[in-house]
Each structure stands twice: as structure tokens, then as C-alpha cells.
Amino acid sequence: MxxxxxxxxxxxxxxxxxxxxxxxxxxxxxxxxxxxxxxxxxxxxxxxxxxxxxxxxxxxxxxxxxxxxxxxxxxxxxxxxxxxxxxxxxxxxxxxxxxxxxxxxxxxxxxxxxxxxxxxxxxxxxxxxxxxxxxxxxxxxxxxxxxxxxxxxxxxxxxxxxxxxxxxxxxxxxxxxxxxxxxxxxxxxxxxxxxxxxxxxxKTRIAAVRQKVAGADRPTVAILRANLEGGMTVSGGPDFGTVLIREAGGVNAFADLTSRRNVKISMEEFIKRNPDYVLVSDCCDATMTEADAAAEVAALMNNPALANLKAVRNKRIKPFLFAHHSAGVRGAHTTELIAGIIHPDLVK
CATH class of the missing domain: 3.40.50.1980 (Nitrogenase molybdenum iron protein domain)
Known part of the structure; x- marks a missing residue:
């Protein structure tokens, strides 16, 4: 709570x-x-x-x-x-x-x-x-x-x-x-x-998640910005999502890109990294919920160029919000949310 x-x-x-x-x-x-x-x-x-x-x-x-x-x-x-x-x-x-x-x-x-x-x-x-x-x-x-x-x-x-x-x-x-x-x-x-x-x-809520995922495999996770033209935009190392993914028992697949929070990459680079999970980060309106990212999730799932991605084959492309990976008092909420996605057997 x-x-x-x-x-x-x-x-x-x-x-x-x-x-x-x-x-x-x-x-x-x-x-x-x-x-x-x-x-x-x-x-x-x-x-x-x-x-x-x-x-x-x-x-x-x-x-x-x-x-x-x-x-x-x-x-x-x-x-x-x-x-x-x-x-x-x-x-x-x-x-x-x-x-x-x-x-x-x-x-x-x-x-x-x-x-x-x-x-x-x-x-x-x-x-x-x-x-x-x-x-x-x-x-x-x-x-x-x-x-x-x-x-x-x-x-x-x-x-x-x-x-x-x-x-x-x-x-x-x-x-x-x-x-x-x-x-x-x-x-x-x-x-x-x-x-x-x-x-x-x-601290209490994040520590509880950390304890639940301790010792588990750490899947790679990409946070992909939705509705941005001109290539793909992912969360790099300085993005707060890197911290929250780590606390939830995962690894930001693009943590080594440290020039900016939001980094434009080619589709080829995204495919090469082949993340285990993709969180589609939608933004920006005061009424927005995860449901608004559903269309972008479907587009990625149905894109022939991405058909061999692990996240596509395993249906692990999930709707997400830009607000979830911003530094602040959402930290515990988002840690719990991501852990529930990437470690569903450990975090209910």
C-alpha cells in the first residue's frame, strides 16, 4: 500500500x-x-x-x-x-x-x-x-x-x-x-x-521486492518510448528506469548508453540487443493510463521485422507509462509493477 x-x-x-x-x-x-x-x-x-x-x-x-x-x-x-x-x-x-x-x-x-x-x-x-x-x-x-x-x-x-x-x-x-x-x-x-x-x-516496499527476487535470473528489459517518429527511442543509463529495473530484479538492456536519458537507436540495434522484455512507455496527458499504450504494443507485436525478438515470441511486450520511470515517489510503485511483470512467479 x-x-x-x-x-x-x-x-x-x-x-x-x-x-x-x-x-x-x-x-x-x-x-x-x-x-x-x-x-x-x-x-x-x-x-x-x-x-x-x-x-x-x-x-x-x-x-x-x-x-x-x-x-x-x-x-x-x-x-x-x-x-x-x-x-x-x-x-x-x-x-x-x-x-x-x-x-x-x-x-x-x-x-x-x-x-x-x-x-x-x-x-x-x-x-x-x-x-x-x-x-x-x-x-x-x-x-x-x-x-x-x-x-x-x-x-x-x-x-x-x-x-x-x-x-x-x-x-x-x-x-x-x-x-x-x-x-x-x-x-x-x-x-x-x-x-x-x-x-x-x-524503502520498506522496495526492500520487500528486492528480497522476493533475490537469487533469481535477471532478464534484460528495454523501455521503449511510444509514438516517437524517426527510429526507436529507448531509455539509456541516466534514465531513472535503469534504477527501477535493477531494483525489480532486471537489467536495462540499454544501460550502457549514457549520453542522454532518451536515446534514439536504429531498429537493427534494437533487434541485436534482443531484450527479454519491452515496456512501451506512453506519454503525455493528465488522463493517460497504461491502456493508451495498447495500440503501440499491438503494432510492435505484429511488426514482421520484430517477429524473432524474444519479447515478441514470448508475448513480453507490455504497456507502460513515462510517468512510471520518472524519479520521485513512484519509485516503490514502479518497482513493484516491473517486478510483477518480469518475475510473475515471485511477485504477485
Missing amino acids: AVGALLKPVLILTALTVGSSLVAGCGGAAQAGDETGAAAITVRNCGLDVTVDGPPKRVFAAYQPAIEMAHALGISDRLVGTAYLDAVVLPEYAEAQKSRKYYKNLPSREELLSQNPDFVLSGFNDVFSSNGSDASFGARKGLAELGVRTWIFSPLCPTADGLGDEAIDPKTVSMDNVYADLRDLGRIFGVSERAEAVVADQ
């Missing part, structure tokens, strides 16, 4: 005093601030110091992982806006999300600022750009100068403000960084007790 079904919303607004020592996301130590008052804290996130002088009250969450993490932390009532869901939210967050302002696409910087946010939480690094792109909210430092603090999920830390997937270090892509984010955001939002409960729930 997911943590949202186990926990009552708890909002503990704790005043953290100057001199407190905090664990920082993406490594490094965080220091308490001394320039913005006794309640100010500073946490290091993706190379930048994030300082707040009290728990943020007007939060904008961009992308599925950020939206679901905000609900998991129990700060749904502070969300002044949410944007760009890749699929339906997890059932335990559905009711809370219904009452929040939602943008199907990312709003412009001007529209974002019109909501008067004091904090922007982003599940991906491309929402912040230093090049003035209309598709971004601008550089994080620029937003900070306006009094808007920002956060990028640590498994996707770029090497510099405004850089994208090519700047992700695969070593940062781990559930440990998800846990670090939860704890750091728990401190920032004043909900540390809730954050620890979410971490404990994730």
Missing part, C-alpha cells in the same frame, strides 16, 4: 534555528542562513543554495514527479498551480489534485509569475534555462532574485544552471537522491515528519 493511503496529512511547521546542519541534495553540506532571520535555512540543490526564511506558502509544481511529491509531502493546499502531467496521478493523490489549478502545458514565465509563487518545484531540469527560451521559466538564479526559490529533483541535476539531459551524471541517478530530496524538502516546507514517513514507506 502506498504511503498516501497510510498517512494522514501532517503539516508540522518547525522553526529551524540558525546554525542547524542539514543534509543537502546532490551532496554537499547545507548551512543555516543568517541574513534572512532566525527561521532561515539554506539547502544545497544541484549546485545552488536554496534559502527560505520560513516554509514556502505558494508553491508551483511542474511535471508529474514534482506534483506527486508535493501531494506526498502533504502540501497540496499550498499549490497555487501545477503543470504538465504525463499520466493520471497515483490514486492516493487523485482527490487532492482535482482541486489544484492545472496547466496542460507549461505556462509562460509571465503566467507563472502572475500566480505569485514563492517556490517552484520541478521534476525535470529543462524547465529552468539560462538562454531566455519561451519554453522555460528562466534561470534559477534569476528567479531567486525575484524572491522565487526553485528545486530540481536531484537525480537529474545538471552540471550547471540551465543545462539539460546531456549534463546529467548517471551516478546521481538513484533512490538515495530521491530520499535526500524528500528529507531536504521536508525541512524546507516544515514537514520533516511526513517526509521521513514517505522515505520509510518507499
Whole structure:
């Protein structure tokens, strides 16, 4: 059972005093601030110091992982806006999300600022750009100068403000960084007790799967993006799916491709790798479920060029969602889901 079904919303607004020592996301130590008052804290996130002088009250969450993490932390009532869901939210967050302002696409910087946010939480690094792109909210430092603090999920830390997937270090892509984010955001939002409960729930459920699949053969698994033209696009090493497949008792068939999260390859290369399982990752709409990937699954199963694939012969091409392999509080849910697909005899 997911943590949202186990926990009552708890909002503990704790005043953290100057001199407190905090664990920082993406490594490094965080220091308490001394320039913005006794309640100010500073946490290091993706190379930048994030300082707040009290728990943020007007939060904008961009992308599925950020939206679901905000609900998991129990700060749904502070969300002044949410944007760009890749699929339906997890059932335990559905009711809370219904009452929040939602943008199907990312709003412009001007529209974002019109909501008067004091904090922007982003599940991906491309929402912040230093090049003035209309598709971004601008550089994080620029937003900070306006009094808007920002956060990028640590498994996707770029090497510099405004850089994208090519700047992700695969070593940062781990559930440990998800846990670090939860704890750091728990401190920032004043909900540390809730954050620890979410971490404990994730760890317990993933550990249970790990125990069930221990000693079993580790099949190769490909995450294949659906509805993308111009070749085939698979999840490479920096994609969070690599972590979740490993936790579920498998191996990402394309983990050695480390240049980007999403890597275009030829059909010949896909056939050569011959994965044991193929998860067809569909995206991006707030109403999307696994059922929407069914047509793509059927197309792959019926493609003569793929007829000799093990996954085709054994009917192991399965519908999946892009939201499932994004870093965040879906970690336990997706680990259980993948394990049930690739180890059905061990994980019921």
C-alpha cells in the first residue's frame, strides 16, 4: 500500500534555528542562513543554495514527479498551480489534485509569475534555462532574485544552471537522491515528519521486492518510448528506469548508453540487443493510463521485422507509462509493477 493511503496529512511547521546542519541534495553540506532571520535555512540543490526564511506558502509544481511529491509531502493546499502531467496521478493523490489549478502545458514565465509563487518545484531540469527560451521559466538564479526559490529533483541535476539531459551524471541517478530530496524538502516546507514517513514507506516496499527476487535470473528489459517518429527511442543509463529495473530484479538492456536519458537507436540495434522484455512507455496527458499504450504494443507485436525478438515470441511486450520511470515517489510503485511483470512467479 502506498504511503498516501497510510498517512494522514501532517503539516508540522518547525522553526529551524540558525546554525542547524542539514543534509543537502546532490551532496554537499547545507548551512543555516543568517541574513534572512532566525527561521532561515539554506539547502544545497544541484549546485545552488536554496534559502527560505520560513516554509514556502505558494508553491508551483511542474511535471508529474514534482506534483506527486508535493501531494506526498502533504502540501497540496499550498499549490497555487501545477503543470504538465504525463499520466493520471497515483490514486492516493487523485482527490487532492482535482482541486489544484492545472496547466496542460507549461505556462509562460509571465503566467507563472502572475500566480505569485514563492517556490517552484520541478521534476525535470529543462524547465529552468539560462538562454531566455519561451519554453522555460528562466534561470534559477534569476528567479531567486525575484524572491522565487526553485528545486530540481536531484537525480537529474545538471552540471550547471540551465543545462539539460546531456549534463546529467548517471551516478546521481538513484533512490538515495530521491530520499535526500524528500528529507531536504521536508525541512524546507516544515514537514520533516511526513517526509521521513514517505522515505520509510518507499524503502520498506522496495526492500520487500528486492528480497522476493533475490537469487533469481535477471532478464534484460528495454523501455521503449511510444509514438516517437524517426527510429526507436529507448531509455539509456541516466534514465531513472535503469534504477527501477535493477531494483525489480532486471537489467536495462540499454544501460550502457549514457549520453542522454532518451536515446534514439536504429531498429537493427534494437533487434541485436534482443531484450527479454519491452515496456512501451506512453506519454503525455493528465488522463493517460497504461491502456493508451495498447495500440503501440499491438503494432510492435505484429511488426514482421520484430517477429524473432524474444519479447515478441514470448508475448513480453507490455504497456507502460513515462510517468512510471520518472524519479520521485513512484519509485516503490514502479518497482513493484516491473517486478510483477518480469518475475510473475515471485511477485504477485
